Each structure stands twice: as C-alpha cells, then as structure tokens.
Amino acid sequence: MRRLIYLLPLLLFVGVGVAFLRGFDRDPRDIPSALIDKPAPDFSLPPLPGYKEGLSNATLKGDVTLVNVFASWCIPCKAEHPIITRLAREQGVTVRGINHKDKAEDAIAWLKRNGDPYASIGVDLDGRVSIDWGVYGVPETFLLDRQGRIRFKHVGPLTPQVVDEQILPMVKHLRSAS
Numbered sequence: 001m002r003r004l005i006y007l008l009p010l011l012l013f014v015g016v017g018v019a020f021l022r023g024f025d026r027d028p029r030d031i032p033s034a035l036i037d038k039p040a041p042d043f044s045l046p047p048l049p050g051y052k053e054g055l056s057n058a059t060l061k062g063d064v065t066l067v068n069v070f071a072s073w074c075i076p077c078k079a080e081h082p083i084i085t086r087l088a089r090e091q092g093v094t095v096r097g098i099n100h101k102d103k104a105e106d107a108i109a110w111l112k113r114n115g116d117p118y119a120s121i122g123v124d125l126d127g128r129v130s131i132d133w134g135v136y137g138v139p140e141t142f143l144l145d146r147q148g149r150i151r152f153k154h155v156g157p158l159t160p161q162v163v164d165e166q167i168l169p170m171v172k173h174l175r176s177a178s
Contacts, residue, residue: 045122055122
C-alpha cells in the first residue's frame with residue numbers, strides 16, 4: 001500500500017505527459033462541426049449598404065456554394081482573400097459572404113480595396129448568425145451542396161493546398177452528384 005502511494009504521483013505525471021504529447025498530434029484547426037451533412041441554419045441577414053442582396057438560407061440552394069465568414073479587421077481574411085477571389089473568378093465557384101461583427105463602412109472600403117468576389121454578402125453585426133453556424137472565429141469557410149446542406153468546414157484562412165486537395169475535388173463531386 002505504501003508503495004502505491006509513492007507510485008501514484010509518478011503514474012499521474014506519466015498519464016498527464018502522455019495526454020499532453022497526444023495533443024501535439026492533432027491539428028488545432030481540425031474542429032469538428034455538428035452541422036456537417038445538415039442543412040444550413042435558418043437565418044436571414046441584411047445586405048451591406050449599397051448592395052442589392054443580403055444572405056439567407058434560401059439563397060444557399062440551387063448551386064454548390066462556398067460561404068466565407070470574414071471581417072475587414074481580420075488579418076488572415078486578407079491573406080485568404082486572393083484565393084477566394086480566384087475560386088469565384090477562375091473556378092466559377094459561387095462564393096457568398098457573412099460579414100462578421102464589422103462596421104459597414106469598413107467592410108465596403110475593404111472590398112473596394114481588395115476586390116469583391118462575393119455573389120452576396122450578409123451583415124452579421126452582432127455575430128448571432130455566425131454562432132448558429134458554429135463559427136469560432138474568422139475566417140471560416142463552409143461548402144454547401146445544391147440543397148443547402150453543409151458538406152465541409154474549414155477553420156482559418158484558406159490555402160492553395162486546401163483548395164486544390166479538398167475544396168475543388170468536393171465542388172466537382174457535388175456538382176456531378178445531382
């Protein structure tokens with residue numbers, strides 16, 4: 001019994017060490033989403049001032065769509081913006097935006113400076129719709145099928161590797177599936 005008392009701290013230390021080391025094997029951006037293969041949440045967001053169309057779950061049906069949650073104050077959003085622009089312009093992917101907790105004038109100026117690849121943009125000023133989507137922070141990107149079901153989620157800025165290895169093959173598959 002006495003030996004067990006002396007070994008208990010050592011076993012506890014080893015157990016914590018193993019759990020800690022296993023954490024290094026996981027990608028911190030690999031956050032599971034409970035919404036995969038489910039319809040987009042019910043929502044309706046107003047457009048940015050001067051834009052014709054906002055964003056709602058009704059506008060997410062009919063085409064394979066990429067929904068990008070972004071903000072003008074988000075530095076990684078600026079890094080991924082050329083990639084999103086290429087997806088929309090060169091690959092023909094419909095991209096819609098959720099402008100997250102941003103001032104309208106800042107978002108409009110940011111889009112004028114960096115280009116506007118979005119078919120429509122909804123303003124999520126208080127962040128409630130983003131929470132319904134399971135957004136942890138910006139940028140986050142979702143791929144939806146023609147029925148408006150979420151098929152893929154990417155946390156963090158998109159990279160050419162993610163686009164080439166995951167998004168474009170999935171877009172091709174989803175377009176040919178229906």
